[in-house]
Amino acid sequence: MPDNDTTEPLSLDEMRERYRAEQQKRIRPDGLNQWRDLFDDMDRDPFVEPGFTREPLIEETTVVIVGGGFAGMLTAIDLTKHGITDFKIVEKAGDFGGTWYWNRYPGCMCDVESYVYLPLLEETGFMPTERYASASEIFGYSKELARTFDLYSHALFQTDVVDATWDEERLVWKVATSRGDQLSTRFLVLAGGILHKAKLPGIQGIESFEGKAFHTSRWDYDYTGGSPTEPMENLKGKRVGIIGTGATAVQVVPQVARVAEELYVFQRTPGAVGVRNQQATDAAWFQSQKPGWQKERIVNFTHAVTGAQPEKDLVNDGWTELMWIDTQKMPESDEEADALDRADFEAMETIRQRVTDVIDDPETAEKLKPYWGKHCKRICFHDDYLPAFNQPNVHLVDTNGMGVDEITKNGPVVDGIEYPVDLLIYASGFEVTTDLHQRLGFNPKGRDGIALSERWAEGAHTMHGVLASGFPNMLLISLVQGGFGTNFSHLLSESAKHVARIIEKCNEDGILSIEPEEAAEEEWLSVLHGVGMGGARYFSHCTPSFYNSEQQRIDKRAARNLTYTGSVLDYVGYLERWRDVPDFSGVKTVTTPPGD
Numbered sequence: 355m356p357d358n359d360t361t362e363p364l365s366l367d368e369m370r371e372r373y374r375a376e377q378q379k380r381i382r383p384d385g386l387n388q389w390r391d392l393f394d395d396m397d398r399d400p401f402v403e404p405g406f407t408r409e410p411l412i413e414e415t416t417v418v419i420v421g422g423g424f425a426g427m428l429t430a431i432d433l434t435k436h437g438i439t440d441f442k443i444v445e446k447a448g449d450f451g452g453t454w455y456w457n458r459y460p461g462c463m464c465d466v467e468s469y470v471y472l473p474l475l476e477e478t479g480f481m482p483t484e485r486y487a488s489a490s491e492i493f494g495y496s497k498e499l500a501r502t503f504d505l506y507s508h509a510l511f512q513t514d515v516v517d518a519t520w521d522e523e524r525l526v527w528k529v530a531t532s533r534g535d536q537l538s539t540r541f542l543v544l545a546g547g548i549l550h551k552a553k554l555p556g557i558q559g560i561e562s563f564e565g566k567a568f569h570t571s572r573w574d575y576d577y578t579g580g581s582p583t584e585p586m587e588n589l590k591g592k593r594v595g596i597i598g599t600g601a602t603a604v605q606v607v608p609q610v611a612r613v614a615e616e617l618y619v620f621q622r623t624p625g626a627v628g629v630r631n632q633q634a635t636d637a638a639w640f641q642s643q644k645p646g647w648q649k650e651r652i653v654n655f656t657h658a659v660t661g662a663q664p665e666k667d668l669v670n671d672g673w674t675e676l677m678w679i680d681t682q683k684m685p686e687s688d689e690e691a692d693a694l695d696r697a698d699f700e701a702m703e704t705i706r707q708r709v710t711d712v713i714d715d716p717e718t719a720e721k722l723k724p725y726w727g728k729h730c731k732r733i734c735f736h737d738d739y740l741p742a743f744n745q746p747n748v749h750l751v752d753t754n755g756m757g758v759d760e761i762t763k764n765g766p767v768v769d770g771i772e773y774p775v776d777l778l779i780y781a782s783g784f785e786v787t788t789d790l791h792q793r794l795g796f797n798p799k800g801r802d803g804i805a806l807s808e809r810w811a812e813g814a815h816t817m818h819g820v821l822a823s824g825f826p827n828m829l830l831i832s833l834v835q836g837g838f839g840t841n842f843s844h845l846l847s848e849s850a851k852h853v854a855r856i857i858e859k860c861n862e863d864g865i866l867s868i869e870p871e872e873a874a875e876e877e878w879l880s881v882l883h884g885v886g887m888g889g890a891r892y893f894s895h896c897t898p899s900f901y902n903s904e905q906q907r908i909d910k911r912a913a914r915n916l917t918y919t920g921s922v923l924d925y926v927g928y929l930e931r932w933r934d935v936p937d938f939s940g941v942k943t944v945t946t947p948p949g950d
């Protein structure tokens with residue numbers, strides 16, 4: 355674990371004050387409303403041929419899974435393993451892969467180690483080529499998983515669910531899609547993904563820009579030339595602007611910097627960028643792993659990043675080195691609070707020191723330093739991002755926490771200076787904590803025709819974030835009252851297992867419908883509150899981000915729309931203990947059809 359004695363002793367009070375000032379600068383009254391949807395022409399899928407049509411499907415099935423990313427795929431794979439093969443997967447994109455389908459921007463990769471991130475490596479025998487896999491490789495692997503587990507025959511691609519209504523008479527969900535399909539299904543699994551809905555900053559004048567513009571998740575290689583693996587020749591001689599400095603921008607900037615004539619990076623909050631240290635996979639090491647190695651490594655990694663400090667840190671990279679201190683716990687004394695803050699400051703000081711070491715120009719270096727707690731935003735790891743700012747064609751346009759003031763027909767304006775660009779790239783992220791039905795793109799109607807938006811108008815009601823009262827046989831895999839973790843695929847694998855087991859158990863026991871009792875939901879809410887107390891204290895000092903819903907005021911709704919902020923392993927413990935009891939507790943079930 356890191357030895358944090360490399361820096362000068364820090365004045366806690368000065369540092370706290372600096373963090374507070376940076377936070378205050380960025381808190382905006384419009385909070386989550388500061389963004390807008392992608393323009394229609396920007397939201398189109400650039401990776402499919404236009405004009406696809408097919409006959410509508412009218413079918414009865416056992417399960418409809420909404421979403422063909424890892425959550426949906428893993429649920430389908432687990433169902434198949436339980437012998438349930440009567441399911442459909444409805445997916446907006448033209449293939450499987452979810453976020454790895456959409457995000458094909460140059461340099462895109464997963465900064466969580468591939469040996470713990472890519473699911474089912476032992477079953478497929480797939481060896482990632484590098485320690486941190488490229489997006490193209492992960493997308494390829496998604497397709498490989500789909501072929502291996504025969505998922506393609508279940509897929510309805512380029513299709514959006516437009517309506518899902520519970521039929522109380524027949525105890526089924528009636529699902530309608532944008533392609534005219536009418537599916538009648540016993541179970542509805544909502545696996546829409548957390549980074550599904552891309553967003554644009556609501557900057558004044560954004561629609562007046564006359565150059566080329568796109569969001570990073572809809573990269574237009576027809577314009578830039580090249581591909582995820584080839585240089586973007588068409589950007590030669592072009593002036594390019596990027597808005598955003600989050601995990602996506604950190605990967606894009608060095609690639610664009612290589613070819614563009616001028617690159618302007620518009621920064622609102624500096625990202626924290628640690629050492630990546632990419633390596634090719636050592637085939638001999640990989641092949642020498644004993645059965646069960648991947649599960650052991652995944653669990654070990656999650657332990658390491660959540661403060662459990664395993665005896666041996668198997669992954670031993672930037673994540674486990676930087677994130678291990680459990681600063682989100684509730685301190686029991688002022689001394690403990692000081693010690694936790696100091697550990698956090700010192701960890702972030704190593705990130706700031708790296709900026710000093712890498713960046714030639716001290717003024718630019720100062721602007722690139724993040725002054726926020728290490729759990730406030732997502733830490734990034736990259737070896738080429740910071741050095742790109744030493745190139746003469748790369749210009750940091752720091753907005754002092756305010757964001758771009760305006761966009762004219764020529765380009766962004768900051769502090770009264772207009773930056774004319776040919777191409778404007780929005781690395782502005784995704785909706786994460788907005789209402790679930792808004793992100794899903796449809797509003798399920800449960801018992802008595804009550805819509806999810808109505809039922810959850812004052813906040814979510816779920817058991818484990820999976821089952822929801824009023825919505826029988828609907829199973830959720832989402833952040834709303836569900837888990838969250840650095841290795842997100844660990845969480846998704848476990849959630850998928852849970853969902854598939856519930857469906858299997860219903861089949862075994864002749865359960866026609868299942869939904870939680872409200873008392874069980876309240877019990878789960880009190881678990882979320884208990885675990886979240888330390889996090890709430892921590893996040894109240896944070897700079898705004900999607901981790902804290904942009905520091906919007908905590909109202910009644912927000913107090914229910916929580917995520918389980920403890921370790922994924924603890925969250926999984928709740929799921930396992932519940933499903934291991936032979937008769938599921940805290941749920942209402944129906945075993946005889948209505949009218950019998």
Ligand code: NDP
Pocket residue numbers: 463464465466549555556557597598599600601602603605620621622623732753756757758781782783784898899900
């Ligand atoms: P983020 O939401 O993290 O970043 C959006 C960026 O846009 C921020 O820098 C934000 O600034 C900036 N921004 C927003 N509005 C304005 C404005 N008006 N003016 C200037 N800047 C503005 O999105 P990303 O796509 O970068 O990342 C989203 C998530 O995707 C990550 O958190 C991660 O979970 C995932 N991801 C994972 C990767 C991996 O390797 N596994 C790689 C890439 C992404 P501010 O910070 O001030 O809000």
